[in-house]
Amino acid sequence: MEGKIKYRIGKSSSFQLLTIILACSCVMPLVAILVYIIRAGITKINWSFLTNVEKPVGELGGGVIHALVGSMLVIFFASIIAIPIGILCGIFLSENKKSKLAYWCRLSVDILQGVPSIVIGIVAYIWMVKPLGLGYSAFSGSAALAIMMLPIIIRSTEETLKMLPDSLREAAYALGMPFHRVVLKVIVPCGVSGILSGVMLSVARIAGETAPLLFTAFGYQYLNTNMTKPMETLPHLIFKYAITPYKDWQDLAWGASCILLIFVLLLNILTKFITRKWKVQL
Amino acid sequence: MESTIVKSVNYNAYFGENHVVKDVNIEIPRNNVIAVMGPSGCGKTTFLRGINRMHELIPGATAKGKILLNGEDVMEMHPIFVRLKIGMVFQRPNPFPNLSIYDNVIAGYKLNGIKLPKAEKDKIVEHSLSRVALWKEVKDSLTKKGSFLSGGQQQRLCIARAVAMEPEVLLFDEPTSALDPISTSTVEELFHELKKNYTLIIVTHNMQQAARVSDRTAFFYMGELVEYDVTKQMFTNPKDTRTQNYITGRFS
Numbered sequence: 001m002e003g004k005i006k007y008r009i010g011k012s013s014s015f016q017l018l019t020i021i022l023a024c025s026c027v028m029p030l031v032a033i034l035v036y037i038i039r040a041g042i043t044k045i046n047w048s049f050l051t052n053v054e055k056p057v058g059e060l061g062g063g064v065i066h067a068l069v070g071s072m073l074v075i076f077f078a079s080i081i082a083i084p085i086g087i088l089c090g091i092f093l094s095e096n097k098k099s100k101l102a103y104w105c106r107l108s109v110d111i112l113q114g115v116p117s118i119v120i121g122i123v124a125y126i127w128m129v130k131p132l133g134l135g136y137s138a139f140s141g142s143a144a145l146a147i148m149m150l151p152i153i154i155r156s157t158e159e160t161l162k163m164l165p166d167s168l169r170e171a172a173y174a175l176g177m178p179f180h181r182v183v184l185k186v187i188v189p190c191g192v193s194g195i196l197s198g199v200m201l202s203v204a205r206i207a208g209e210t211a212p213l214l215f216t217a218f219g220y221q222y223l224n225t226n227m228t229k230p231m232e233t234l235p236h237l238i239f240k241y242a243i244t245p246y247k248d249w250q251d252l253a254w255g256a257s258c259i260l261l262i263f264v265l266l267l268n269i270l271t272k273f274i275t276r277k278w279k280v281q282l
Numbered sequence: 283m284e285s286t287i288v289k290s291v292n293y294n295a296y297f298g299e300n301h302v303v304k305d306v307n308i309e310i311p312r313n314n315v316i317a318v319m320g321p322s323g324c325g326k327t328t329f330l331r332g333i334n335r336m337h338e339l340i341p342g343a344t345a346k347g348k349i350l351l352n353g354e355d356v357m358e359m360h361p362i363f364v365r366l367k368i369g370m371v372f373q374r375p376n377p378f379p380n381l382s383i384y385d386n387v388i389a390g391y392k393l394n395g396i397k398l399p400k401a402e403k404d405k406i407v408e409h410s411l412s413r414v415a416l417w418k419e420v421k422d423s424l425t426k427k428g429s430f431l432s433g434g435q436q437q438r439l440c441i442a443r444a445v446a447m448e449p450e451v452l453l454f455d456e457p458t459s460a461l462d463p464i465s466t467s468t469v470e471e472l473f474h475e476l477k478k479n480y481t482l483i484i485v486t487h488n489m490q491q492a493a494r495v496s497d498r499t500a501f502f503y504m505g506e507l508v509e510y511d512v513t514k515q516m517f518t519n520p521k522d523t524r525t526q527n528y529i530t531g532r533f534s
Binding site for chain 1: 334336339341361362363364365366369370372374376377378379380389390393394395427429440443444447
């Protein structure tokens with residue numbers, strides 16, 4: 001009897017150990033990537049790296065300012081397009097759980113999430129770059145990225161608002177509030193932390209997207225702030241330099257990777273912080 | 283001087299195909315406490331939610347017949363006006379978790395976008411909280427969140443929120459079923475105070491509570507209004523055998 005119990009205790013603790021080991025092995029790749037990229041990239045980052053545009057091979061002191069500014073602009077305009085549409089769509093889905101339109105809408109959002117980013121890039125090329133006749137433009141890149149942001153914002157908004165108890169909606173309706181006020185003054189403020197975290201995660205998600213930009217924002221070797229013209233972005237710059245055989249340019253790619261990684265990391269940490277700080281205690 | 287304030291005429295309510303309230307005719311006199319009791323699933327809550335048209339918020343829910351408020355059919359009025367005149371308190375306390383105690387009381391004004399001068403808001407808050415015997419307990423913590431209060435205090439805050447809108451009728455959907463006994467008796471005492479200014483309709487599945495607090499009682503069974511009478515009469519000498527069986531505890 002005693003032996004049997006000991007055997008069971010042993011089995012239990014070895015199972016526990018197994019889960020711990022597997023959990024650690026999930027974290028390992030992330031830590032490895034972080035350490036490797038930061039070690040390779042941090043030494044490349046200096047003042048001239050952050051303030052100059054790229055220079056021809058062999059000339060020292062090239063930088064990534066054009067890609068940095070470009071990425072910020074492209075992400076900013078993508079957010080302007082995607083955030084209002086995404087949040088409103090999420091509200092619609094959470095407030096009309098059972099309607100037919102909601103069913104189809106939810107299905108399309110799920111499918112959209114699975115569409116390869118390169119396909120979205122091609123679609124943006126066919127819809128925006130070709131027919132407008134402007135050629136490659138940063139704005140078409142923003143549009144492509146906005147399409148990628150939508151599913152994340154929509155689903156996180158929907159999930160957050162669905163978690164709010166119906167009693168909250170009833171309280172608001174019982175005070176004679178019309179639908180738009182119930183949503184804007186009660187539902188959204190109570191779910192603001194979840195909505196915001198969805199928005200920020202979607203930004204973190206698209207910050208490193210390269211494929212949709214290949215056919216849209218395209219890339220440019222000088223500083224450009226005109227959204228109707230081609231623009232360089234960090235992920236595209238990394239792609240462009242990493243495949244060259246020149247050490248100088250590869251170094252720039254490492255530095256840019258490091259910056260991009262730190263940006264995404266900070267955004268994720270900030271999201272956690274906001275979620276905790278702004279969470280409405282129900 | 284008893285005049286009718288709420289009157290229902292052949293009121294029927296449905297959830298899809300399900301007929302949950304059947305041909306209810308009832309006259310509710312002003313400044314009375316009406317208890318609506320009956321076993322679970324008898325349609326009492328649905329009827330209550332029909333009075334301020336909260337019933338139709340549930341997908342698939344429909345209603346037929348008339349509910350007259352001061353002779354005016356609420357089914358013809360816009361639900362928003364109905365709900366401003368007929369306040370409601372729910373089973374579980376549901377203060378707005380994102381608002382302070384102060385803002386919760388004036389939520390009906392604030393969230394509806396009605397602008398009031400500060401002095402008037404202060405007056406409404408103090409007045410409403412005093413009405414529900416909560417002013418002394420919270421007057422120093424008005425800026426704290428509503429969810430910081432205890433369950434019983436939250437429920438009184440919800441009553442204050444309804445009272446602040448100066449409605450004519452207050453509906454209570456099992457207002458004490460989520461509260462402890464002490465909070466329950468505090469809320470019950472409130473009913474006696476509140477009926478001076480409002481007409482109260484209280485759904486309860488607690489018979490003792492119905493007997494304690496109400497002037498008149500309505501007994502619902504299987505969607506029908508079986509009996510409606512002065513509470514004392516109902517509990518001592520019920521006319522219908524179903525009422526009798528319910529009161530004596532032969533079913534619940």
